[in-house]
Amino acid sequence: MELLTNTNHGLYCPQADVYIDPWKRVKKALITHGHSDHARPGHQQYLCHTKSVAILKHRLGKAITVQGVDYNECIRINGVQFSFHPAGHIIGSCQIRVEYKGEVWVITGDYKTQDDGVCTPYEVVQCHTMITECTFGLPVFRWEAQEKVAKNINAWCLENERNGETSLIYAYSLGKAQRVHALLEEGIAQVYTHPTVYKTNEVLLEQHLFDRTSICFDKDHFPKKGGIIIAPVAFSRSNWVKKNRKLQEAMVSGWMQMRGTRRRQGLDQGFVLSDHADWKGLLMAVKESKAERVIATHGYQDVFAKYCTELGLQGETYDTAFEGETVDV
Amino acid sequence: MKQFVQLYRSLDQTNSSIKKVQALVNYFDIADEKDALWTIALFSHRRPKRTVNTKVLREWAAELAGIPLWLFEDSYHIVGDLAETISLCLPAPRKQDDKNLCYWIDYVRSLKDLSEEEKKSKITSAWDSLESDARYLLNKFITGGFRVGVSQKTIVKALAKKYGLDEAVVSHKLMGNWSPDTHDLQSLLFDTSMADMDAKPFPFSLAYPLDQEVEDLGSLDSLLFEYKWDGIRGQLIKRNNEWYLWSRGEELITDRFPEFKSVLDINTDNFVLDGEIIIRKDGLIKDFQELQTRIGRKNVSKKKLQDSPAAFIAYDIMEFEGQDIRHLSQDERRKKLAPLITLLPNQQFSLSAEIKTSSWDDIKKLREEARSKKAEGVMIKQRSSPYQTGRKKGHWWKWKLDPYTIDAVMLYAQRGHGRRANLFSDFTFAVWDEGSLIPFAKAYSGLTDAEFKQITQWVNKNTIERFGPVRSVPAFHVFEIAFEGISLSKRHKSGVALRFPRIKRWRHDKQAKEANTLADLKKLL
The missing domain is CATH 1.10.3260.10 (DNA ligase, ATP-dependent, N-terminal domain)
Incomplete structure (x- = not known):
């Protein structure tokens, strides 16, 4: 029997009878981070990093039964040892290490190897088997240094402000929104956040996990001239956006690397900035984990597994109910 | 750079x-x-x-x-x-x-x-x-394939703005055979005395698809009706006793249609005709497929010339006796065109006849019968309009016949290019034949971005096999495929070849087994 297996409920550890990021309802779920394709509603018990507890309650409801653990803290379940380690993806994101009778697996969840300055940076965890995401598992994805992208975003916002136009930045409400916000230089323009982002920020502010402030965008509070709005991409379909002519829209995502996906959004600008590892990041993570067996999931798993095999590793794939992060959300 | x-x-x-x-x-x-x-x-x-x-x-x-x-x-x-x-x-x-x-x-x-x-x-x-x-x-x-969303129109507008020129003039200057090796900016945009001006084509006037009730276009007698011939657009130039043939894509295709050399047989010189190149044998217009065998060939064999002779159906004239007459009205231009065509050898040249009509019902009926005339619909032109540069609203309309349609099952999917990168957008479709599915067409366009997204997720989850970039998928989704023409083909497994197949709509209401059959398809032949 394998220590972990892929079931139709999600990744399962039979010895401990627990699931990791399951997509169907289960008794006990270990959660890598708060994004909705990893933290699903309806489980009886949740186990996640302490920084994710408030996020889970905010997103899944106050009534959920959730236990928080610290980095490197060991949890034993029926002889299996579980521990959580920083994944560098978003605030509270973890890799989960699973050890039983000397065999070690690591489930990376989503991760990036760049330090974004907002969440706890990625740490290498050695293992025998690594289940790695590979959202950007193609050699065409390579990220520039964050400072360089930040410079471009700030320059763009400044230019818009000077032209009296509002900069509307599309970013995931949890993770990317805070990262982008933190990269904005103070004093360029007043920052507004979409209510979804604003509420997420409030939760993080309360936990002292984030410290930037903004005005909550609503029918009485919106930029009349200039200004910056951070919003989820669904906001692009709102009437306010459709009717507003003094807007410049940008998307911040790793997918902006591809011209086709950038053009498809029909936006003015695309900034390449991702909370996932790029090709080099993935390869570095695999190498430093010292894993002999690599199971690719969430992304271009076939390509990535095949390449791992060529590197002399045992490359395999797991399919998931989710397609990983896609641009069209 | x-x-x-x-x-x-x-x-x-x-x-x-x-x-x-x-x-x-x-x-x-x-x-x-x-x-x-x-x-x-x-x-x-x-x-x-x-x-x-x-x-x-x-x-x-x-x-x-x-x-x-x-x-x-x-x-x-x-x-x-x-x-x-x-x-x-x-x-x-x-x-x-x-x-x-x-x-x-x-x-x-x-x-x-x-x-x-x-x-x-x-x-x-x-x-x-x-x-x-x-x-x-x-x-x-x-x-190649340098596309950054800049149309010819955009570049024309920019140059007109930069150099204070008229857009139509710039558009004309940019036509034809020039390259940065033969011209500098000055000679390209301002010179009129260059020798190559002889070969220079005019920008084509383009029609808008009819998107309103035909009765709303104006009074019946203010409009000119003709068939919309199913060939390729051509611009035939005769200047200083030399002749040139240009395609709509601004390609010089003189050598591909040597039969039109007979334009030199008459004494009248210095004129430019707009018309349709088709294949006509013994007075009968042939299917577009026959023309297709000619378009790509730079050297045409004698046999090919005999088997598939080309003809030019003229419908407009932009230059007459060396004068640019594009500013004249449609009716006045036709008055110059009609007698000129009678002088030309009638085996190769004919006039696109005006459809005389007395009522809107009459014209609707004639349109329905267009296929029997080997036409793909009706053209409607404003009698008072000058010859336009490019696509301008309110002058020319194309009123095409509804395409053929068939319900087919999707069998293979491939990722698209350009702005459809990373989306499954290129599909192979099949129809039933004695219990098995026979692929008969590939189609790329016709779905919305949201639908492409939806089908991409489905393909990702339901791939059976991968052949390089191509994925086979279960016979599940039915799409209505529209196409312009159908002909027998030895090269295709299905035995038929379709012209311009595209997706008309996603038939969520149909199951795979309810799709059409090969026999249904062949009935359209």
Whole structure:
């Protein structure tokens, strides 16, 4: 029997009878981070990093039964040892290490190897088997240094402000929104956040996990001239956006690397900035984990597994109910 | 190439045509003349001749990126653009680029007679000197297909604005056979005495699809009706006793249709005709498929000329007795056209007859019968309109017949290119034949972005097998396929070939077993 297996409920550890990021309802779920394709509603018990507890309650409801653990803290379940380690993806994101009778697996969840300055940076965890995401598992994805992208975003916002136009930045409400916000230089323009982002920020502010402030965008509070709005991409379909002519829209995502996906959004600008590892990041993570067996999931798993095999590793794939992060959300 | 890269970025980053025009004007303000000229050439599909084949480009790129060729190829299928895949895979450049656009164009052209080893060394050295966007553009100079959402119209507008010229004049100047080798900016835009003016075509007047009730176009007698012939558009020029034939895509196709040389048989000289090239044998118009066997051939055999003789159905005249008469009304132009055509050999030349009609019902009925005339619908033209430059509203309308349709099952899917990169958008469709599915058509267009997204998720989850970039999927989804024509074909497994198949709609209401059969399809023959 394998220590972990892929079931139709999600990744399962039979010895401990627990699931990791399951997509169907289960008794006990270990959660890598708060994004909705990893933290699903309806489980009886949740186990996640302490920084994710408030996020889970905010997103899944106050009534959920959730236990928080610290980095490197060991949890034993029926002889299996579980521990959580920083994944560098978003605030509270973890890799989960699973050890039983000397065999070690690591489930990376989503991760990036760049330090974004907002969440706890990625740490290498050695293992025998690594289940790695590979959202950007193609050699065409390579990220520039964050400072360089930040410079471009700030320059763009400044230019818009000077032209009296509002900069509307599309970013995931949890993770990317805070990262982008933190990269904005103070004093360029007043920052507004979409209510979804604003509420997420409030939760993080309360936990002292984030410290930037903004005005909550609503029918009485919106930029009349200039200004910056951070919003989820669904906001692009709102009437306010459709009717507003003094807007410049940008998307911040790793997918902006591809011209086709950038053009498809029909936006003015695309900034390449991702909370996932790029090709080099993935390869570095695999190498430093010292894993002999690599199971690719969430992304271009076939390509990535095949390449791992060529590197002399045992490359395999797991399919998931989710397609990983896609641009069209 | 920094200025050109900056231009490309500005163009690529906006959907507003006003901003695109402004970006071009700004560029023309600062670029040197030769660069500006090449920019005009590139944006009007005059790229340098290909000097390196794409197969070796892939190999060199994979080698330089330090990845196996299969990985490069897989990436290419997902990115959907070779030039872009190369620029993204390669390591960052180690050298600085301080050269202008012309330098790099000449650089690419200078590879022509070099050995493969020399080409490799020059290309890899260029890649090592250019940052990602510049690299992408250089690759585009080599591989072609330079599309950045700048239409001919945009470049015309920008030049007109920059040099204070009339748009129609600029549009005309940019037509025909010119290149940055034969012209400078001055001679291209301002000179009228060049010898090659003889061959220069006029910009075509283009029709809008009829998108309103036909009765609302105006009074019946203010409109001219003719059949919409199912061939290729052609512009036939006779000047100084030489003749030239241009396609709608501004390709000089004189040599492909030698039969029209008989235009020289008459004494009348210096005129330009607009019309449709079709195949007509013994007075009967043939299917478009027969014309297709002629279009691509640069050398036409005697037998081919005999079997599939081409004819020119003229419907307009832009120049008469050496005078540009585009400003005259449709009716006045026709008065010059009709007698001229009677002088020309009638085996090759005829007039696109006006459909005389007395009522709207009459014209609707005639349209329905267009297929029996080998036409694809009816053209409607405003009698008082001058000959327009390009597509202008309110002058010419095309009123096409509804296409044929058939319900088919999707069997294979492949990722698209360009703005459909990473989405499954290219599908193979099948119909039933004795219990099995026979593929009969591929179609790329017709779904909305949201539908492409939905089908992409489904394909990802339901792939049965992968053949390189192609995925086979279960017979599940039914689509209504529209097409313009159908003919027998020995080359296709289904035994039929369709003309311009595209997806009309997704039939969520139908199950795979309810799709049409091959017999249904063949009934349309």
